[in-house]
Amino acid sequence: MSSPSLTPSSLESAWILPSRGRVGMFCLIAAESAMFTIFLVAYIFYIGKSQSGPTPKEVLEVPIFATICLLSSSLTIHFAVAALRNAKSSLFAIWWFLTMALGIIFLVETGREWHHLIFESGLTISTNLFGTTYYSLVGLHAFHVTVGLIGLTIGMILALLGKVKQEHHERADVFSLYWHFVDVVWIAVFTVVYVIGR
Amino acid sequence: MRRTRHRALVQGIAGLFAVSLAFLLLATSQCFGAPANPSPTNIFRPSSTPADEVFHISIFVLIIAALIFAVVFCLLVYSLVKFRRGPDDDGREPPPVYGSNQVELAWTVLPILIVLVLFLATARVIHSVEDAAKPPAAVAVIAIGHQFWWEFRYPSVGIVTANELHVPVSDPAHPTPTYIELRSADTDHSFWIPRLAGKTDLIPNRTNSMWIDPHEVGIYVGQCAQYCGTQHAKMLLRVYVDTKEQFDRWAREEAQPARVGDTVNQGRRVFETTACINCHAVSGTVADGRFGPDLTHLMSRDTIASGAASNTHENLRLWIHDPEAIKPGSLMPAMQLSDQDLDAVTAYLETLR
Amino acid sequence: MSSDSIALNPALESTRPIGDRLHDWVTTVDHKKLGILYILYALVFLVIGGIEATIMRIQLIVPHNHFVSPQVFNEMFTMHGTTMIFFVAMPIMFGFANYLLPLMIGARDMAFPRLNAWSFWLAAFGGLLLYFSFIGGNGLYGAGGAPDVGWFAYAPLTARVFSIGHSTDFWTLGLLVSGIGSIGTAANIAATVLCLRCPGMTLGKMPLLAWMNLVMAALVLLAISPLTAAQIMLSLDRYLGAHFFDTQAGGSAVIWMHFFWIFGHPEVYVLVIPAFAFASEIIPVFSRKPIFGYPVMVAATVAIGFVSFTVWAHHMFTVGMSSYANSFFTISTMIVGVPTGIKIFNWIGTMWGGKIEFKTPMLFCIGFLFQFLIAGLTGIMLAVAPFDWQLGNSYFVVAHFHYVIVGAILFALFAAFYYWFPKMSGRMYNERLGKWHFWLFLIGFHLTFDFMHIPGLLGMPRRIYTYEPGRGWDIWNLIITVGVFFQAAGILLFVCNLLWSRIKGPVCTSDPWDAWTLEWSTSSPPPEYNFAAIPVVRSRRPLWDIKHPEDPDWKYE
């Protein structure tokens, strides 16, 4: 052989590297955080700069119920993953379903809020700078919740088909990272839109 | 045999680099006010305090950069020549060297020191130009950027004019600087007269400012330096630095409404019944459009269309007939006037002194 | 396993029907094929972008030229800048990373092969979308109109009122789509480097190329996303009537600048760090010495990565920031010079005491070193805010960044092409043609971009389609344009060399340069699975250890 060969030799200690699923997910989260940061900065920058009404104070109501739902869904998905790790498939399905339900409630609440804003308060994305920044920031977040819900639904279907086994807990865990991220972003969005901006 | 080829190669590299460097030096020396190159926009021929300050710091930076370049370049060439593989090479690998902490430390600390020096010198200039106190004798001008022309207003004397800015010369003993407030009517622009000051942008929804204090009378040219659309290239800028007396006379004249004789009634009627007045103002008449340049004292200007053409009879007529012929992409439409009306309007405009 | 033997045997490969082979390429998830696809795709765009540059230069060769209209000129520089940055420089770097990383860290593929293919096709689609504007810019039936807003597309020129038609939409969507692809690739690169290293290859024993690509990936993740966010906002403005950058409804033009440059500045390091990576692999091999100061090189790269996020507003010295902001961005920008300088010194330190061999890849690396030095120093001049008030948006800036991008990055890329061509094709390139390419391109480069500094100093702004005679700019513009033809000739030779050598070049061994990293331990071109057995390494130069068992590296590191 012309090329020198590197044959495996016994390595003293085991060779352990991080899981690529987790690393990949952390990369995605890093990128998404940068993106949300830009939207948040835009929101903060434009607070109070609208040239016409309505203002946040006049039309925004604090979505406490939806927030509680979304935040508690972080807990439920955590329990779901823990259940799967311990090979309790049906317990996993229950917690997973609860997570989904809480996510859906959150989306529905957002939808109702938007309906109210558009048809009663007359605020659309083109009304003023508040409308522009509000719908795009909250909308971007709602989009991420929707993507998460699609993932949850797929997981749910697989679980109902009995395809989710203990060996999949790693994947469920990676997915839950995404869901936690969506929740954490909501805390930032909530603070900026409903606390600082109102 | 191999030695000669390698040496030729190394000499080639060094030679070419040296030649290109020599060219660069020669060319830069051209910039430094050599009579062979009377460029009216040479940043190395300042004639106003802000440009002066920039000039001094830039020379300082150039020298430091040249020194760094010389040192690193010599190191590079030396190692290329000294450590090239010789013809009678024995094929053995040179001794490996993995690094050296002392050396690394040296070439970290030295650049940090250089950077600090550069920064302190720079910060001083930034402060002295940007935070200069405005003397009471200062002239105040508002410059508004339009696609693709300049509007100038002197709020204290009620003058509105276009494209050619008049300012008084500033005697260092009794400075009469001009403070310019910069705004934009549409997109971003940038106000740049290289011999008077660095550039500052004109941005919609934002008010910027800059100042100049020209030391010598004369005409200083420049142009818009921020891409603003199709005709960004022909958004030229002229600053007339007048003596105090000239400037006062000019200001008195400009503040007057238009003196329109009745020899040009026909042209005036065409002007006032066509769309011209939607976009142009002639003070003292019904024309009060604001979209295009104020024409009240059109004939006091040397150029039209923001320096795109000199202000002659032919150019004026051609401009009104077909602005695209002079400045494709300008926002003034061709008005489709008959030859007769065209002559009349031109004649009318030519009375606006 | 038939497919493996095919990959190993070029003769057999060529007997398969062309349709099958094409199908293989389109559906491939193999990192080597995707890498080559990225590279070829970028080369095509390099020629397109180069032709656009040539059109601009012909227009500017004399004052008052009428070669193209102002409208077309504006479209040309917009498309040239956008193409070169997003569809030449980035994909070509991704291509090399794709091809080389698994081979250099002893892995069989990237971490996510299918994501890899998906990212490539997204990037390709983005490029097509951008170029579709030539046809669809004014609506499908109108004559074409490419975007004409400049590559940083300052607001409010991109607002509906100032940019009628769809050209700007194509620009936005093209960058949005390819940006998502870039984020995918970056995640892939990071996961590959972190999770697939062969046994023994600790972080401190990775080739520098892997380190630098890791930093590049981090920059892409954190820098492209702000651009994506800004493009989403711009699309909302244009399609749904939002007002982010609509100055007539109170939107801000300046915030677009901030968003763009918070992306734009790290972006230039995204491009230059892989170029550093090539130099860091090639210079040691042709100097016959290990890289000088490996840990410091790593630290300097990471430092550049961090600092690059704090300097963006040096592109905005003329927008009227306060004296404090201007001072801050002056110092933060200059600080970047320190780690960058360390790198230059370390490369020289690597050559010092070596036995330098002037093969084509090394020649290009020397060009890279020399030109990057000058380009960095003009960068320092621009970083001096008051100097930038004069130089900003003038041809001096254009000269600065072409000096970096062409003089440094493109030179390093050519070095990489010649260096790894034998590995990728299994054949040797023609050394003579390579040297011709080097000298022609060098001459052309210096003619064009050395002299481009001067009109800048003489007050010539960028992005003007014509100029008055008698401003002292004429002669320089003439020389600049002449240089372009030398560059084009050089690039033409390069393309010929690649094509000819691919078919007719002498077959080469697996390790033609007597190099030290893992990619040279497998055959040229490598089999589909890269390594028959996953290697185990003990030092940064595993092949050195094998070739010199009496004096292995791992004893010292």
Ligand code: HEA
């Ligand atoms: C792709 C690569 C790239 C790289 C690597 C760089 C590197 C640098 N750039 Fe450049 N730059 C661009 C691409 C790049 N740039 C582009 C594309 C634009 C214009 C965009 C547009 O407007 O269209 C631009 C514009 C630009 C501007 C804005 C000009 C303007 O528009 O007004 C500035 C201002 O500060 C700047 C500065 C710098 C500096 C300080 C570095 C530094 O990183 C350089 C560091 C290197 C060195 C300093 C040399 C080596 C060091 C030593 C030998 C040690 C000793 C040195 C010292 C102590 C100083 N660049």
Ligand code: HEA
């Ligand atoms: C990767 C980045 C990159 C690269 C490689 C280049 C390469 C070149 N650029 Fe580019 N340039 C930019 C990025 C780049 N540029 C950017 C970002 C801008 C700012 C845009 C803006 O303002 O918005 C810019 C702007 C810019 C301008 C300023 C325009 C203006 O402000 O008015 C000019 C003017 O001379 C120019 C010239 C050139 C030239 C001559 C080359 C040459 O090096 C090109 C050499 C290549 C060729 C000549 C093609 C080679 C091949 C052939 C010709 C063979 C063809 C035939 C067959 C194969 C069949 N560029």
Ligand code: CUA
């Ligand atoms: Cu106004 Cu460019």
Ligand SMILES: [Cu+2]
């Ligand atoms: Cu920058």
